[in-house]
Amino acid sequence: MAYAGEAPKQGFRLGMLIYDTRYRSITIQVIVLILFGLFVSWLINNTVQNLAAKDRTFDFGFLWNRAGYDINQTLIPYTNDSTHGRALFVGLVNTLVVAALGCVLATVLGVIVGVLRLSKNWLIGRIMTVYVEVFRNIPLLLWILLSFVILTETTPSPRDFRVTEEMTAAGEAPAASMLLNGTVAVTNRGINVPAPLFDRNLGTIGLGEFQLSLNTLAIIVVLGVSIFLNGRLRAHAKAVQEDTGVRPVTWWKSLLLLLGPIVLLLVALGFHLEYPEITRFNFTGGLELLHSFSALLIALVLYTAAFIAEVVRAGIQAISKGQTEAAFALGMRPGRTMSLIILPQALRVIIPPLISQYLNLTKNTSLAIAVSYMDLRGTLGGITLNQTGKELECMLLMMLIYLIISLLISSLMNLYNSTVRLKER
């Protein structure tokens, strides 16, 4: 019996680059690096040649030129005298608004549907199953197109809302009437809703290119402070409970803290709603939501909610029934069982797929192209691209922005995920 003492010392041979596992990975990586370098330089070389052939340059200077086109939904100030760069930001804000609203509404609807699908009620369970299966298995594009067509082709024109003197004399009602106590009007041009307005303006502050309304800032600050103070109150109540076993009553203090300051602020600023009113041909006053926006939002919410419902259902079903029974055995009431035992555990299962649903929704906002909603693709990748002919720059910039948004969402959500993750030893 002889033990191999040390590995036989051999000089380095060229063959070892392929056969020796110690060196092989280096060989492969060098080959990959060379191939990748060649591929990239081939791409760049082609691009340079093609640009030269078309007599074009690769620069982003056009972003500072006058855009010269109008955008029908601008949440930050914009006129057709503004720059292409500003049009980009208008589009980006439009994208983000749809994405944010869509995520919130889809989560609400999805959670409701997901929970109801597990309901003991047979009928509701079936209805929710049908909803989920129908929306999941049909392309999103169909829902967007269908909601847009329904909104624009089945709704009355603003003219139908008008009450003329002859009609009042004859006691006739107009062909169409406003919803919700005369505050909302759905016409074939848009949805008119009341607009929030302030009597007193605190002015604005400039942040470089952008103006920030001090009113909005004040509301955000007050809300933030209220929520922070409420958190302190609850922490204090918890500390008292840990000490004495009796939890002090906090609900009216919470209510006062959360609602009081903001109501006072709104009254001080003279907050009121401006209702849309029918004039000769169209509605004036109030806020007009474009049908492209509403259709996109409705379709995104209904479609994504079906997926979120499945995520929620899977999450709740992943928690074993023993957990509920154990909580009941400890004498917990159903509400507290849900909030203290089931949800914290189910959330751990729900969060990762939920993140990917949010990402999908955000990326799907680019389907706005189907209804000509002026999102990032509509401004930067649409009119700006066509006007300037800077296809390469516009598309690359657009991809980069989408990539950054996606990475931001996923990293934020991963951060949250790591706080609720199971702490394993």
Next chain:
Amino acid sequence: MTDTSHAFVRTTILPAQSPPLTEKGAIKWLRENLFAGPYNTLLTLVGLWIVYSLAAAALPWLLNSVWNANSLQECRAIVAERAGPGASGACWAMVRERWHQFLFGFYPQDQYWRPLLAFGLLFAAIAPVLYSDNRRNLMAVLAAVALFLIVTLSMATAPMAVLVGAVAIIALLIGVAQVASPRLMLFTLLYPAIAFFLLWGGSIWTPVMAMVGLGVIAVAYRLLVNRIGVAPAASVGVVLALLWWLFLDVPLAQQMSVLFPVGLESVPSDRFGGFLLAITIGVTAISFSLPLGILLALGRQSDMLLVKTLSVGFIEFIRGVPLITLLFTASLLLQYFLPPNTNFDLILRVIILVTLFAAAYIAEVIRGGLAALPRGQYEAADALGLDYWRAQRLIIMPQALKISIPGIVSTFIGLFKDTTLVSFVGLLDPLRGVTTVVRADINWKGIYWEPYIFVGAIFFVICFGMSRYSMYLEQKLKRDHR
């Protein structure tokens, strides 16, 4: 011994009584499932209201359907005449007149047998992969394909020779399946060329010469694999095939088509449309993205820093941008990235980008499958002395792929639904492309429910069917006993 303190003691057992009326049958079910408590009853009432309002809106509309008319006005007139003014009715006459555009786009009508034959043979090509070890199912699929082809080809008035040829091909496949069913994989490998030739037509030598490139890979691999190992042999094969495709393929194909002009009528890509286009893009993209996705997933798991970085970068980039931007890349940007004056077919460009898109998603699904495998499986493969590729092929991948099946299928469903987005780069997808064409027709202007319901129903049947099949497969492949 009698105990007289009891007045009466029963000595026989009474027959069991049936439960009270409220505790059995339909009443019990109703009480438990629909009316258990006030909250539950409220939910039931809300549910009934939803069902009623849907039915009240849809049923008259469906019952008043019109199948025979030449325009929407005519439809409305018929409905008004039949059900009185103000009644609504579906106008399926549009579907009756235009269904072929929803299915085939502007593909020449007398050539419909070609996509039909390609579609039928698709299942004959998939069957050996799905049922490699189950000859009975294989036979059933092949027989169903034969039946499908006979029925649809005669409906599409295909030439008699085609009908006979199709039946002969299936008969040959059935024969091979009886004798040596693994050999059927050869047909699966040949299928892309067959489908390309059937769909686009042109000279037969183009696909034949392209397939010879694959043959070059196979020959080089066979000759070299025992001398220099799996990965180097495959690389040499791929390099040789690339050389073939770049320098020999096109001139040889041209030469042969001059010498032996055999072929079908050429159908340009802009005639493709409808579900023909969606299925072509979807099936091609998923079948090519599967191997690519496996490679990317392995790259992401690799110990080699560079390979891993490149894989992660590629996957995260593709997953971070919307598919639409990639489609615009195909239609607008590829002309910058490719050598000057290269210009190839838009459908092909779209398929390449969609394949890359799907590959990134498949890679993530398979990575999940790889991560779910216990570490012991890798160690067992090492202990058996298997090298990397053999371990992957024999131990790791079969298990990882099995775990990933639901994810792969749902990726495919998502991809199939996303094929509708190709309408934004000017292709005639069934949903937006063809529907826009139909709605632009003066006869059908203003119609919206019917085309969307028709297209949506077909998408629903296909996607729902696939998801149910994946659930069935998941159940069947489950090996653990729980």
